[in-house]
Amino acid sequence: MIKMKFLYCTMLAFFIASPLAQAKTNIFACEPEWKALAEAIGGDKVKVTSATTAFQDPHHIEARPSLIAKTRRADLLICTGSELEIGWLPLLLRQSGNKDVQVGQPGYFLASEQVERTEIPEKMDRSMGDIHAGGNPHVHLDPKRLLSIAEAFTQRLQLIDAENAGFYEAQFERFETKWLDALKGWESQIAALKGKKVVVYHKNWSYLLAWLDMEAVADLEPKPGIPPTSSHLVSLLQLVKAEQAEAILVAAYQDDKGARWLAKKSGIPVLNLPFTVGGDKESTDLLGLYQNTLTQLLDTLKDS
């Protein structure tokens, strides 16, 4: 009986203590790019945690105890959506017992579903690999889509934390101005990349390449989500030569062993790009991520 009483007391203590921690809006971001966005808009009015780092594959994350605890405390969740997090987010939501961030609630914000997606499969079959019915979810490397998402997110944040709606509006405007300025700068540089051909590890570069008017001639993965096999790599060797691909793009979280093999055999360089915020030292925020990605692409591909 004493044990039970102790249990009740601890539970009670947690209930009482919980409202005290509610000063800032708690945001749970599934990926670092959305953490960066939430911080850019939310400023010091929000507390953001990211479920993943740039070195983790957002397709494959475990619903760890620490993530359940974070989901439990979130007021707003910002994730990519389009099935990217299907292996772990539904479980976090179910186990968290948090009303505010369930599907369909204002606290449930899916970034990729705010914009149009490409590569929506005509047909779904597992023999095609791990494909997403909702289309390619990796939308954050298209600057225009990113701005649309930022705007939709601002509206959502205003809904969640109406008290600071004006602040968020001002933050968004500041972000937008900076972004459009930067975009002007980038667009003046990217002409040099037009029409360049590359090999990618996974289809997570599609939006970036579409923006840059570049072309991915092959994937290192034989099928989406299936790790590169040696027979597939051998077949790519000929393709790289035939198509005159100029580099192999690999994200920080992807293993570059296959890419290095192909690079050695074909003579084209491997580009280990950050892919998201935190993927390398320079990519500390979204602007840095874009700038650094472009600089690396330009350095490698400009005059080749």
Add this chain to the structure above:
Amino acid sequence: MKVNRFLLGSVLSSSLLMSSYASAGEKIMVDKEEYEQLKAAVESLMRSNESNKQAVMNVEQVATQAAASAKAATEMANRVEKRTESKSGFASSGGRISGNEFNPAVSLILDGRYTDIENSQLALAGFQLGGEAALPDNGFATGHNELAISANIDDKFYGSMNTAIVYENGTTTLELEEAFVETLGLGHGLTIKGGRFFSGIGYLNSIHDHAHDFADRPLVYDALFGGHLAQTGLQANWVAPTDFYLSLGAEVTSGSEFPGGTNDNNDALSLFVKTGGDINTSSSWQLGASYFATDFSVREAGGHAHGGGAADVDNELKNGEVDIAGIDFVYKWAPQGNPKQTNFKFQAEYFMRDEKGHAEFTEGANSAEADYDGEQTGFYAQAIYQFMPAWRVGVRYDHLEADNNFTNFVNGGIDEDEFLEESGLGAENDPNRSSIMLDYSPSHFSRIRLQYSDFENGYGTSEDMFTLQYIMSLGSHGSHSY
């Protein structure tokens, strides 16, 4: 009124602007998310409108607010214009609604195996077996083919059913493993589950066999719970609003299944607590403690098709009670938290069971009975290492120990030695098993496993078991818990 009309006007105009913004792209379709958003925005404005009726004092404030929102709307319009000017990418209406989004998720697990085993009759010295505790048949067999259907029922409930279709000795049986409904985001970290479900005790108990790392369950689960502790009743689970993970769970259930039995009141109670966290980005852990108690008027031992052999054998425990307590621990490691290339998992569970009852064993006209008081413990520890993508190796050690006491023995044609042996309650040596396994998973949906076990059942015989197994997952493959 003037203010209200102004407000309404601004709501209408901004909604118009927003909808024109939505259809600015090539597709006219308004996506559900956006519609919800629009609705919510309008509602929130309506709400502020409502409160203004009550507080005339705020009229001025509202007017400025409305003016501000009108200004924002104009700015938004400018922005939209600016955006539609530039060629592509800004279109915001997204994607299409796929046809089966509203259907439940259907998942089929195919499990087949080839086992090389001399004696597939499971016996564990000192333990009366029940539930699904068994060894696989020698040769080719289909294992636990699982069909699971689950979905969010509406915004308040989630439902799931999991059945196992098992073909054994010429008959096909359908086993209802789980069929439950669960609240979705009840709030305050609370979740209520009702129906038939795998109890939340232990670590492996609520995880279905296809997601286990070995071809068979740990001996301690077979011996103490008859495979899994499956219960019918209610479960409440609460996640504390703390930085670290702390969850408390309780279940009130019928207790009618092994290690419980027939009882007339819903007498089983389970309690469990789990905590865990990250040590750093590479490693995380979870620690749990659990307790289960029930009592029963009759518990049939032997269970699961194989039985004890002849049909006129009756092996029962009467007016009994069972208490089980356990701790479980899991540690996972992956370089920088990215398990794709390599990862490591260690898990261990320890349970102790205390049970009392009146044991009766009859065979034809002969019988024996005694008052039984057993103290049994068991544990397993295992380590799994993925050394390269798709390939994992694992080792596991299982150990059981029984200390059973008997008083008031009555010989009705069966002497004490025979009684102890036939009823399964006589403890001799400690049953134990060592296993190693290697598995290959070319994708997330398929796995082929080779396993070798050296099994000592406590009666002095050592048995080698080789298993070659496939586990394939078709359809939607639900996420696995930590």
